[in-house]
Amino acid sequence: MKKGLKLILIALTLFAAFSCEEDKVTEGISSITYYPVITLKGEQWNQVPVGGTFTDPGVTAKEGDKEIEVKANGTVDTKTPGVYVIEYTAVNKDGYSSIEYRYVGVISAAATADISGSYKRNAGVFGVSKVAKVAGNLYTADNVGGVAVPSPGETVYFYYFDKGKIGCPYQLTSGNAFECTTASIKEGVSYSWVVINPLFGTALRTFVKQ
Structure with a gap:
């Protein structure tokens, strides 16, 4: 009987010790995590003419009902035709982050x-591939x-920003993500680009107008 009692006391002691260690491991971590939203x-896809002006409308981020800090990375050179990306990042108190993007096409008069x-x-x-105008040169x-x-996850946005030049920046689509590099266009004839996505090869893909 005494031997059995000793075994029970040892088991309870070990359980208490493990419980304390677990508390130390999880100390300071929320039991409920609200991911940053x-x-x-303003608009996600924007365009301005070369020499125009662009002012970032900004973003807000919340962790549950609490507003949190957002860091922005990226600049727009309105003197140079091209496609520019501004990346916004917010991190919650448990270290989980969210990312959102804004795009700006600086469009040449050509x-x-x-x-x-x-x-x-x-x-x-x-x-x-059916290419459709959204607005302006987007x-x-x-x-x-x-x-x-x-x-539907293989539809991408891109800018026709200068004569012979198109830009398809990194973007999230329906259940996917794409970016196209080495992109160019022969107006009225064809366009080409390399698709950056794990399911696609690295070949230059050329599309001829029908």
Whole structure:
């Protein structure tokens, strides 16, 4: 009986010791974590002419009901045609972060063509991409890689920002993320880019206007 009592006391002592260690490990960590939610003020996709002005409308971030700090990274050179990205980051008290993006196309006066239309890839499965104007020099392409049957997650935004030049920055799509590099366009003829995504190869993809 005494031996059994000793074993019970030893077990209770060990349990208490483990409980204390667990408390030390989890000390200072919230039992409920509210991930940061970043809300953009103004438009996500913006454009200005070369020589124009752009003022960042800013963002807000909340952790639950509490407003928290946001750090912005990125600048816009309105003297130089191109596509510029501003990245916003917010971190909650447990170290979890959220990221949001704002895009600014600085548009050259030479980018005057309407490049919308259907374009067929000249290799692979010869998939067709429909390029549609959103506003000004901001467009979408609904088949970024020229696959046979694109999904909604393969529609990307891009800017036609100068003669012969297009820019498709890193962006989150429906359940995916894309960026296109080495991008160019022959107005009325074709456009080309390399798709940056784990499911796509590194080949330059060319789409010819139909």
